[in-house]
Amino acid sequence: MARHHEKQHEPCPVARSVNLVGDRWSLLLLRDAFDGTRRFSDFQRGLGIARSILADRLRNLVDAGIFEVRPASDGTAYQEYVLTLKGETLFPVVVALRQWGEQHLFAPEEPRSHLIDIQSGKPLRLMQPLTQDDHVVAASATRVIKVAP
Secondary structure, three states, X not given: OOOHHHHHXXXXXXXXXXXXXXXXXXXXXXXXXXXXXXXXXXXXXXXXXXXXXXXXXXXXXXHOOOEEEEEOOOOOOOEEEEEOHHHHOOHHHHHHHHHXXXXXXXOOOOXXXXXXXXXXXXXXXXXXXXXXXXXXXXXXXXXXXXXXX
16 A cells, blocks of 8 residues: 555545555455445455455555444444445446456356346446536547646
8 A cells, every 4th residue: 555645645636546445455345345344354254355454454444534433233342344425435436347347357158246226126337437418438538637747
């Protein structure tokens, strides 16, 4: 993970985001949290991640305001890691990665998990960048205005 001072001074939003949530474990923690996982032991069991790495990633995500630690919802002495509103707004990032993987990393009939809308039972529409007036925009039709050094 990047040091805190590196994240503070990086002028690129993509670089700052990747510094915070761009490693494998952080993204998989987010995926599992969106699937309902909340307890340290459940994250560890599901991911097969070392306790020290898990503790480090969760601490970073809590420090960044993506997760918050709460008493267990079942009244036991355990704690739970719950997505904050800031964390919930990472859902489109996880969905976009999922959809890209579905399109490019699986054979047509290869088994895989599916993300569906609970109400309709149907898959979500493909995530695509849109202009302010809701037209799909390609990367070639955009430009980044960089910060002057």
